[in-house]
Each structure stands twice: as structure tokens, then as C-alpha cells.
Amino acid sequence: MRAAVVTDFTAPLEIQERAVPEPGPGQVLVRMEACGLCHTDIHAAHGDWPVKPAPPFVPGHEGVGIVEKVGSGVTNRQVGDRVAIAWLGHACGHCRACVRGWETLCEEQQNSGYSIDGAFAEYAVADADYVVAVPEGVDPTDAAPLTCAGVTTYKAIKVAHIEPSERVGIFGVGGLGHLAVQYARLVGGEVVAVDVEDEKLELATQLGADHTVNARATDPVAAIEALGGLDVAVVTAVIPQVFEQAFASLRRGGRLVCVGLPPESEGPMSLPIFPTVLKGISVIGSIVGTREDLAEVFALHALGRTRVVSQTRKLDEVNEAIDEVLSGKTPARLVFQF
Numbered sequence: 001m002r003a004a005v006v007t008d009f010t011a012p013l014e015i016q017e018r019a020v021p022e023p024g025p026g027q028v029l030v031r032m033e034a035c036g037l038c039h040t041d042i043h044a045a046h047g048d049w050p051v052k053p054a055p056p057f058v059p060g061h062e063g064v065g066i067v068e069k070v071g072s073g074v075t076n077r078q079v080g081d082r083v084a085i086a087w088l089g090h091a092c093g094h095c096r097a098c099v100r101g102w103e104t105l106c107e108e109q110q111n112s113g114y115s116i117d118g119a120f121a122e123y124a125v126a127d128a129d130y131v132v133a134v135p136e137g138v139d140p141t142d143a144a145p146l147t148c149a150g151v152t153t154y155k156a157i158k159v160a161h162i163e164p165s166e167r168v169g170i171f172g173v174g175g176l177g178h179l180a181v182q183y184a185r186l187v188g189g190e191v192v193a194v195d196v197e198d199e200k201l202e203l204a205t206q207l208g209a210d211h212t213v214n215a216r217a218t219d220p221v222a223a224i225e226a227l228g229g230l231d232v233a234v235v236t237a238v239i240p241q242v243f244e245q246a247f248a249s250l251r252r253g254g255r256l257v258c259v260g261l262p263p264e265s266e267g268p269m270s271l272p273i274f275p276t277v278l279k280g281i282s283v284i285g286s287i288v289g290t291r292e293d294l295a296e297v298f299a300l301h302a303l304g305r306t307r308v309v310s311q312t313r314k315l316d317e318v319n320e321a322i323d324e325v326l327s328g329k330t331p332a333r334l335v336f337q338f
């Protein structure tokens with residue numbers, strides 16, 4: 001089988017011919033149909049973050065495909081099932097976080113395409129308990145971006161506890177942001193989309209954003225203040241300055257939801273204490289979502305409540321696709337089709 005492999009943090013990915021892996025006990029072998037390219041895959045390939053993966057490894061955590069084989073002891077999956085391989089590849093199932101429904105915070109977790117090989121390959125093995133069923137009626141090319149971009153922004157909107165009519169800013173309208181706009185609307189938010197590309201802001205309007213702000217053309221904080229300020233700001237961008245702008249756009253009682261993860265070299269964001277205290281601001285970190293969250297994301301999509309905007313590429317084009325994403329111009333998600 002063919003796989004896109006990170007051999008070194010400074011080298012392009014290599015397309016390698018590898019043996020199809022065998023599913024071990026509790027695992028399934030998945031024949032990949034589609035896998036999205038997430039910004040996290042690029043950070044993984046470049047070793048951008050404090051905890052680094054160990055090359056050689058296969059990135060990819062928006063994998064969708066068909067179960068071809070099941071390992072010993074697997075009773076909950078069958079050959080022929082369509083499943084998604086998400087970032088949360090495995091969690092312990094018995095720590096405090098897991099038991100409380102926060103498996104995404106498990107300290108024993110394994111992450112697909114990072115600590116274990118992911119889905120940038122024609123076949124991948126995965127923990128049968130941690131793949132998520134893709135329902136009938138959800139196209140695999142749509143299911144792939146939902147598996148990370150979808151569940152991540154869905155969870156970010158959930159943890160913000162948005163009341164209908166609250167004003168919600170989405171900073172960054174890319175693979176994540178275009179879905180965040182839709183989830184913010186689904187919970188009744190008045191949506192403000194912020195980006196630096198007019199094309200992406202037009203897309204946000206098509207997807208239901210009530211206002212758009214081009215942060216290159218205008219000061220986003222002043223523009224949002226003119227609207228009355230935000231109750232919730234969700235930041236999917238990967239630049240600390242954008243987090244600071246989002247914070248400054250909040251009105252009293254506001255919540256800043258941090259989602260995007262800048263490279264370590266970008267340094268921290270600054271959090272001014274006085275406005276945090278005086279305005280009663282909450283700062284919330286939100287990391288992907290649970291298996292149940294992903295099942296909800298798929299259910300909403302099957303009901304026709306969300307639209308995934310993507311373009312397809314071949315796995316051979318992985319390095320070109322990475323360059324495209326880094327240019328910031330690509331509207332929404334790139335998805336490898338197998």
C-alpha cells in the first residue's frame with residue numbers, strides 16, 4: 001500500500017510503498033476512502049509543537065474508510081462498516097477524565113497521525129473502540145473534514161454555552177472556521193466571521209454569517225465594537241495576535257474559546273488581567289471532541305444541517321497540498337481521496 005510518511009521534520013513527506021498492516025487484538029483494519037488535511041498534520045510534519053511525534057510516522061486524523069478486517073476480540077465492528085479515524089486514537093477508559101466524559105483529556109491517550117500512524121495511507125489499523133461509525137447518507141468526502149474540523153468546532157461551540165441571540169465571533173474561516181460559523185448559527189448565535197481573505201468571508205456569508213470583518217482591511221476590534229462587542233469569540237487562527245484581538249472584542253461576561261494551536265516559536269498570547277477581572281471574562285481551551293461529539297456531528301450532517309466545503313486531492317500531491325494550506329488562500333478543506 002502507499003503511505004505519505006514524515007521521515008524528518010525538515011524534509012517533504014515521502015510517498016512510500018509499505019506492507020498492509022495486520023489488525024492486532026482490539027483493532028480494525030480500515031481501507032481508506034478519504035482523509036482530510038488538517039493544520040495539525042502540518043505542525044506534526046514540521047515538529048512545531050512542544051511534544052513532538054517521532055519520525056518516521058504517517059500523519060492523518062480525518063480518515064474515513066471501510067473496515068476490511070477485524071482483530072481478535074473485536075465485537076463492536078464488522079467487515080464492511082464505514083468508520084472514521086479521529087485524533088483521539090485511544091484513551092485509557094478508566095482515568096478520572098475518561099470516566100467523566102472527557103476522554104479527550106486522558107493523559108494516556110494516543111493520537112492518530114501523531115503518536116500512532118494515521119490515515120495518510122491506503123490502509124490503517126485503529127482501535128475498534130475509538131473509531132466512530134459514519135452513518136448512511138454521509139458522504140465519506142464530507143465525513144473526513146467533520147472528523148476533526150467538524151468535531152473540534154462543534155465542541156468549541158458547546159463549551160461556550162451560547163444562548164440564542166448571543167453574538168459569536170469566529171476568527172479564521174478555514175477548514176475549522178467554516179464549520180464553526182454553521183454550529184454557532186445552529187445554537188442561535190448572531191455570527192461575526194473574521195478573516196483576512198475576502199473570498200473566505202464571502203463563503204462565511206453563504207454559510208449564514210450575519211456580519212463579516214476583514215481584519216487586514218480594518219481594525220477588527222473597532223469593527224466588532226461598533227457592532228456592540230462579542231459574547232463569545234472562537235479562535236481557529238494560529239497567530240497569538242489574533243487571540244489578543246478576539247479577547248479585546250469581547251463585551252462584559254464574554255468567553256474566549258481557544259482552539260487554534262500556533263507553532264511554539266510564535267510565543268504566548270498576553271492576557272491583560274484588568275479587563276479579564278473587570279469584564280468577567282472566561283478563557284476556555286477546547287481540544288477536539290469525544291466520540292459522542294463526533295457521532296452528533298455526523299447526525300447533524302445526515303439531517304442536512306451542515307455543509308462541508310472541500311476540494312479533493314490525490315495523496316501523491318500531499319506536499320503541494322501542504323503548501324496550499326500554508327498559503328492561507330485555500331477555501332476550506334483539502335481532502336485526499338483514495
Ligand SMILES: [Zn+2]
Nearest residue numbers: 038040148149
Ligand atoms: Zn485536526
Ligand SMILES: [Zn+2]
Nearest residue numbers: 092095098106
Ligand atoms: Zn483515560
